[in-house]
Amino acid sequence: MRPFALAAAAALALMWTGGALAADYTIVIDKMAFGAVPEILHPGDTITWQNDDALRHTVTARDGSFDLNLPSKTSAKMTVGAAGSVPFFCKFHPGMTGTLVVTP
Amino acid sequence: MIRTIAIAALLTFGMGGAVLAADAPTDAQIAHIAYTAGQLDITAAEQAIKKSKNAEIIAFAKQMEEDHKAVNDQALALVKKLNVTPEDNPTSQALSKAAADKLAELDKLDGAAFDKAYIDNEVAYHKAVNSALSDTLIPAAQNAELKALLQQGLTLFTEHEKHAEMVAGMLK
Numbered sequence: 001m002r003p004f005a006l007a008a009a010a011a012l013a014l015m016w017t018g019g020a021l022a023a024d025y026t027i028v029i030d031k032m033a034f035g036a037v038p039e040i041l042h043p044g045d046t047i048t049w050q051n052d053d054a055l056r057h058t059v060t061a062r063d064g065s066f067d068l069n070l071p072s073k074t075s076a077k078m079t080v081g082a083a084g085s086v087p088f089f090c091k092f093h094p095g096m097t098g099t100l101v102v103t104p
Numbered sequence: 105m106i107r108t109i110a111i112a113a114l115l116t117f118g119m120g121g122a123v124l125a126a127d128a129p130t131d132a133q134i135a136h137i138a139y140t141a142g143q144l145d146i147t148a149a150e151q152a153i154k155k156s157k158n159a160e161i162i163a164f165a166k167q168m169e170e171d172h173k174a175v176n177d178q179a180l181a182l183v184k185k186l187n188v189t190p191e192d193n194p195t196s197q198a199l200s201k202a203a204a205d206k207l208a209e210l211d212k213l214d215g216a217a218f219d220k221a222y223i224d225n226e227v228a229y230h231k232a233v234n235s236a237l238s239d240t241l242i243p244a245a246q247n248a249e250l251k252a253l254l255q256q257g258l259t260l261f262t263e264h265e266k267h268a269e270m271v272a273g274m275l276k
Binding site: 093095 | 167170174175178256259262263
């Protein structure tokens with residue numbers, strides 16, 4: 001059992017980011033709108049953007065830090081970057097907007 | 105009980121000046137009008153993709169083709185589910201005739217002249233369709249799911265209108 005315990009400890013250590021476990025979130029895109037953004041985000045957290053809409057959308061950071069192209073009924077995962085406020089939008093439908101607020 | 109359908113707006117943007125008078129459209133007619141309007145914009149996009157050399161115009165046209173096809177696929181699925189047969193009507197026919205005329209007019213243009221005429225018409229077309237949706241088609245729709253799909257279409261086409269205005273501004 002010792003190798004297993006060691007591996008588990010190593011896995012836990014890898015997931016440990018800045019003293020807190022990285023969290024995984026899913027944001028659903030549907031009916032021409034981004035779903036609610038988690039209120040608390042930290043660097044290293046992951047977000048899966050799930051496009052349930054019938055249309056292709058993008059999740060594009062205004063500062064260029066990420067740009068995901070999501071055909072209908074697909075998803076993509078990204079890792080949250082450095083602390084700060086990052087507004088994002090859909091390049092195809094610029095009225096679709098949101099902001100990631102990342103705290104240290 | 106004859107009511108003027110405000111869809112006259114659809115026909116006043118360089119695609120003819122006819123004003124239609126008819127009973128309030130039924131759900132079957134509304135479905136036909138909405139589907140037809142989408143198909144006509146797909147045809148216009150196909151012409152632009154074929155004729156234009158401008159990257160912005162081509163990208164815009166490809167998006168119109170993809171978005172309108174997606175919405176029309178949803179509309180087809182809905183009418184099938186509701187067991188409604190879209191019903192041809194004078195508004196759909198007038199739209200098709202006006203669009204065919206516009207297509208022929210644009211076909212005679214090339215280069216920058218085509219690009220400008222195409223995108224100007226896209227601005228006007230989406231503006232008119234959005235007016236018809238908000239003023240006539242959405243209020244007249246009886247079925248809640250059809251009404252919701254039209255509302256979703258209005259949100260999307262409002263984005264298209266803004267996008268078309270942005271591209272038109274870039275051409276100036």
